[in-house]
Every structure is written in C-alpha cells, then in structure tokens.
Amino acid sequence: MSNELKNPFAATNQERQARKKEKLIQLSTQFITWLLVIPVVAIIIFLVYKSWPALSVEFVTENPKVRMTAGGIWAPLIGTFFLVLVSLLIAAPIGILAGVYLNEFARDNWLTRFINLAVVNLAGVPSIVHGLFGLGAFVYFLGMDRCLLAASCTVAVMTLPVIITSTKEALASVPMSFRVACWNMGATKWQTIRTIVLPNSISGILTGVILQVARAAGETAPILFTGAMISSRVADSGWDAWVPYGLEDRFMALSYHLYIISTQWQNVPESFKFGTAAVMIGLVIAVNSISIGFRIYLRSRKKW
Amino acid sequence: MNYQVEFQDVNVSYGSDIALQNINLQIPKNEIFGIIGPANAGKTTFLKAINRTLEFIHNAKTKGDILFNGTNVRSIRNVYELRRKVGVVFPLPVGLPMSIFENVAYAPRRSGIHDKYELEELVQRCLQQAMLWDEVKDRLHMLGTKLSGGQQQRLTIARALSHSPDVLCLDEFSIAIDPVTTMKIEDVLSELKDEMTIILVTNLVQQARRLADQTAFFNKSELVEYGPTEKLFTSPDNQLTYDYVTGDFG
Numbered sequence: 116m117s118n119e120l121k122n123p124f125a126a127t128n129q130e131r132q133a134r135k136k137e138k139l140i141q142l143s144t145q146f147i148t149w150l151l152v153i154p155v156v157a158i159i160i161f162l163v164y165k166s167w168p169a170l171s172v173e174f175v176t177e178n179p180k181v182r183m184t185a186g187g188i189w190a191p192l193i194g195t196f197f198l199v200l201v202s203l204l205i206a207a208p209i210g211i212l213a214g215v216y217l218n219e220f221a222r223d224n225w226l227t228r229f230i231n232l233a234v235v236n237l238a239g240v241p242s243i244v245h246g247l248f249g250l251g252a253f254v255y256f257l258g259m260d261r262c263l264l265a266a267s268c269t270v271a272v273m274t275l276p277v278i279i280t281s282t283k284e285a286l287a288s289v290p291m292s293f294r295v296a297c298w299n300m301g302a303t304k305w306q307t308i309r310t311i312v313l314p315n316s317i318s319g320i321l322t323g324v325i326l327q328v329a330r331a332a333g334e335t336a337p338i339l340f341t342g343a344m345i346s347s348r349v350a351d352s353g354w355d356a357w358v359p360y361g362l363e364d365r366f367m368a369l370s371y372h373l374y375i376i377s378t379q380w381q382n383v384p385e386s387f388k389f390g391t392a393a394v395m396i397g398l399v400i401a402v403n404s405i406s407i408g409f410r411i412y413l414r415s416r417k418k419w
Numbered sequence: 420m421n422y423q424v425e426f427q428d429v430n431v432s433y434g435s436d437i438a439l440q441n442i443n444l445q446i447p448k449n450e451i452f453g454i455i456g457p458a459n460a461g462k463t464t465f466l467k468a469i470n471r472t473l474e475f476i477h478n479a480k481t482k483g484d485i486l487f488n489g490t491n492v493r494s495i496r497n498v499y500e501l502r503r504k505v506g507v508v509f510p511l512p513v514g515l516p517m518s519i520f521e522n523v524a525y526a527p528r529r530s531g532i533h534d535k536y537e538l539e540e541l542v543q544r545c546l547q548q549a550m551l552w553d554e555v556k557d558r559l560h561m562l563g564t565k566l567s568g569g570q571q572q573r574l575t576i577a578r579a580l581s582h583s584p585d586v587l588c589l590d591e592f593s594i595a596i597d598p599v600t601t602m603k604i605e606d607v608l609s610e611l612k613d614e615m616t617i618i619l620v621t622n623l624v625q626q627a628r629r630l631a632d633q634t635a636f637f638n639k640s641e642l643v644e645y646g647p648t649e650k651l652f653t654s655p656d657n658q659l660t661y662d663y664v665t666g667d668f669g
Binding site for chain 2: 300418
C-alpha cells in the first residue's frame with residue numbers, strides 16, 4: 116500500500132512480463148525480416164561478380180555471334196520486349212474489363228462466385244501447364260503455329276488472373292459512399308465508374324499490370340513450345356534491329372536464351388550466362404522500381 | 420389533390436428482414452414533412468424507396484405502389500431522371516474526390532449542362548443555399564474531400580440541390596454540423612419550401628417540431644401515425660408516439 120502511494124505507475128510483475136514478451140516478439144520478427152534481404156543482396160552481388168567480365172554496352176546491344184560464344188544478347192532482349200508488349204496489350208484490356216465487371220456490375224450469385232473461383236485457380240496453374248495449354252489452344256487448335264503471337268497469347272492467359280485480381284482490389288479501395296452519392300444524383304453506373312471510380316483507382320490498376328511485366332519477361336515454360344527459338348538471324352543495325360520479329364515469326368527471348376546457353380550449348384563463356392541472368396534481374400528490378408515509384412506518387416495525391 | 424409522394428401499402432424487406440410494413444401515407448407538395456423514430460425503424464429505407472436506390476441492395480424487395488408526382492415509380496423507365504428529381508443528403512458527409520466546383524457541377528454535367536457560365540451561376544446558387552459559399556468562394560478548385568466534416572456536409576446539401584430536385588430528402592443531416600450552421604440551414608429549408616417538398620428524417624425531435632408541417636412517427640418498420648406536427652407533439656392518437664416525443668420511450 117505504501118509502495119503504491121510512492122509510485123502509482125510502478126509496474127506489477129504481470130506488466131513486467133508482458134513488456135519482456137513484447138520486446139522479444141518485436142526483436143525476433145525484426146530479425147527474420149532482415150534475414151529476408153540476405154538472399155536478394157547475395158544473388159545480385161553473386162551475379163554481378165560472375166558476369167563482370169562480360170558486362171558492357173556491347174553485351175546488351177550486339178547480337179549473339181559464333182554459336183553464342185561471342186557478341187551479346189540483343190536478339191533475345193528485343194524478343195522479350197516484344198513478348199511482354201504484345202502479351203500485355205492482350206491481357207491488360209481483357210483483365211481490366213473483367214475486373215471492372217466483377218467488382219462493379221456482377222451480382223453476388225453462384226455464377227460470379229464460380230468465375231472468381233476460376234480466376235483464383237487460373238492463378239495457381241503452373242506455368243508449364245500454361246505452355247502446354249498454349250501449344251494445344253493457340254498453336255494447333257487456332258492454327259497460329261509457333262510464333263510471337265501464340266507465345267504472347269499464352270503469356271497473356273498466364274498473367275490475366277493477377278491483373279483481374281489487382282484491378283478488383285484497386286476498384287474496391289474506392290469507398291462505396293462515393294458511388295452511392297453519384298447514383299443518388301442520377302448518374303448511371305458507367306458514368307460513376309468513368310468519373311469517380313476509374314480516375315481514383317487507375318494508378319493501382321496500372322501498378323498491378325506493371326508487376327506482371329516482370330513475370331511475363333521471366334517465365335520460360337509458357338514460350339518453350341509456343342514460339343521461342345534457339346537462334347534467329349537479327350539485323351545488327353537499322354530498323355530491322357529494332358523490330359526484328361513480326362507477329363507470325365518465331366523469336367528469341369532472354370529467359371529461353373539463358374536456358375539454352377546454360378544447358379544445351381557448348382563452350383559458352385560462363386560470364387555470358389551470368390550476364391544474361393544479370394540483365395534479366397536488372398530488368399525486373401527496374402520495372403518493379405517504376406511500379407513502386409508509381410505507388411508513392413499515388414499515395415502522395417490521394418484525394419481522401 | 421395531387422400529392423408529391425404517396426405510399427400505398429408499401430412493404431420492403433431485405434431477405435427475411437422486414438424493413439417497412441404496410442406503409443400508407445401522402446406527402447403534399449411544398450411542405451416540410453418530418454420523420455422521427457428510433458434506430459432501425461425504417462426511416463432510411465423509406466427514403467431509398469422513393470428514388471429507387473433500394474435496387475442497389477441486391478436482396479431488397481419492394482411491394483406496393485409508390486407514387487411520385489402521381490406516377491408509379493416502378494413504371495418509370497428513365498430511373499436516372501427520377502433520381503435527379505429527388506435530392507438526398509445522408510447522415511455522414513461525402514465529399515467526392517474532385518474540386519468543390521466539380522462536386523456541385525457533377526449532376527448538372529451528367530444531365531447535359533456544359534455551358535461554363537450557366538454552371539458557374541448554378542454552383543454559386545447551390546453553395547449559397549447550403550450556406551457554404553462565403554467559406555469557399557475563393558478556393559472552388561480545392562478538393563472537396565479536404566473540407567472539414569461540417570463543410571463537407573453542406574457541400575453534400577449543395578450537391579443535392581444542384582439537380583433542381585422536386586423533393587429534397589435529408590437523412591439526419593445535422594449530425595456532423597455545429598448548432599449554429601444547423602440553425603442557418605434550418606432557415607434555408609423554410610425558404611426552400613416554396614420551391615420543393617422537403618422530407619426531413621431527424622433524430623432531434625425538436626428539429627421536426629421547429630420545421631415540419633406534418634410529422635410521421637416510425638417504429639419497428641411500421642408507421643405508427645402521422646399528422647400535423649403540433650397535433651403529433653401535443654395530442655397524438657397513439658400512446659407510443661406520446662412517449663417518444665416526450666422522451667419517455669423505451
């Protein structure tokens with residue numbers, strides 16, 4: 116009693132224990148979080164170290180030469196660029212429209228739930244299965260043959276579910292009360308979406324799409340049977356160097372190129388393999404940085 | 420007599436929950452019609468039934484006829500025009516994420532007014548009626564969501580007036596506003612009565628008494644009674660009503 120009078124804030128035993136536990140939990144979660152950074156940093160350092168002899172501007176801008184033992188990686192790099200571009204041109208509009216329907220128009224019934232389930236499951240399908248599906252559906256059934264278009268369609272199917280999901284989430288983050296206010300003023304659903312919902316979620320939607328760039332660029336399995344080729348003659352300069360592949364041509368891609376020079380090709384300098392990997396990782400980091408920057412920009416101009 | 424709003428045997432349910440039961444009432448034109456009653460009595464559902472925004476609640480079912488200006492709202496094909504004829508103000512202020520000017524110009528633009536001067540004039544008139552003009556006239560380009568709660572609520576009122584409604588529904592509009600502004604808006608409502616019918620849902624019983632020509636008392640999804648405000652407050656037919664207005668309810 117007298118003790119309490121002296122210091123009314125003195126900790127009891129139970130409080131002291133609670134504080135100890137709090138400290139312990141905080142430190143252990145913090146430690147584990149820091150551990151996560153180690154593999155990322157290690158991979159980057161390792162790649163840069165191993166690829167250092169090959170890394171140069173010429174490595175990026177020159178085509179593979181002498182059975183890939185010399186030159187650079189321009190042909191697969193530009194191939195990956197077009198693969199990503201075409202696949203997102205297909206997947207982004209479809210995915211965004213589907214996300215808008217599912218979040219804004221669809222009623223909560225068994226059909227909607229079934230579609231949502233299908234989207235979730237499509238996201239969980241392994242990429243090699245997507246590759247085989249693409250081979251059956253686009254290459255054979257639709258008769259596209261192996262080409263940039265068929266591979267892009269396959270990659271598009273693979274990236275669709277994530278684009279749909281991120282679109283839905285971005286739309287759902289716009290408060291319902293905004294929509295109700297507009298409906299009460301006699302705005303149609305589409306007018307509300309166009310004037311209120313989309314302008315306030317477009318950055319979130321685009322962030323989701325941009326994150327899929329990294330995935331489309333990195334996957335090998337979906338393009339393995341649908342259009343990627345081991346080696347292709349690409350012009351060294353001029354217009355043809357920038358647009359070497361048409362939609363109906365087979366193409367080289369970074370991920371497939373890396374797979375080939377690592378496992379199928381003889382006498383490729385080791386620094387070339389690591390250099391290709393380093394460029395790929397660099398692309399992924401660059402694209403993710405853009406998307407993070409986008410998100411910061413989005414937060415800074417949040418309107419409510 | 421042609422009523423502004425008329426309910427004939429209206430029942431509303433959400434799934435198995437009944438929200439309104441056997442509502443029969445007439446609201447004459449150019450009147451302030453007060454609605455009082457405890458929580459969960461169906462007051463907000465009543466407002467949503469008028470402009471058919473109940474349709475956005477997917478398990479809501481409406482039976483019976485609701486006449487707006489003599490027309491059954493169910494038969495109205497251009498429901499957006501109906502919603503423009505009904506201005507609604509909700510309890511919690513909602514500033515849309517756009518400039519103050521665009522907030523008020525939103526509905527007029529949707530209905531096809533694009534002339535700059537016409538819009539400017541309209542925005543100014545609505546903001547003045549909502550007692551907000553003097554506070555925002557120098558910063559109309561500012562985001563509506565950055566206003567204070569009370570200002571946003573007045574912005575919401577300005578928006579409800581912007582599509583020149585025949586009926587203005589106020590659902591406990593004064594929750595987020597200070598008493599001084601509330602009194603100012605109450606004065607405005609008395610003036611607006613000449614131009615439109617006003618349905619005033621309120622938790623402040625005395626607010627209904629001050630403003631309403633007629634008052635209805637809702638309880639547990641039912642309309643207990645309605646009639647001239649003075650009668651309802653001094654000699655109601657129903658004991659429940661008497662208990663509620665005198666504060667002995669429950």
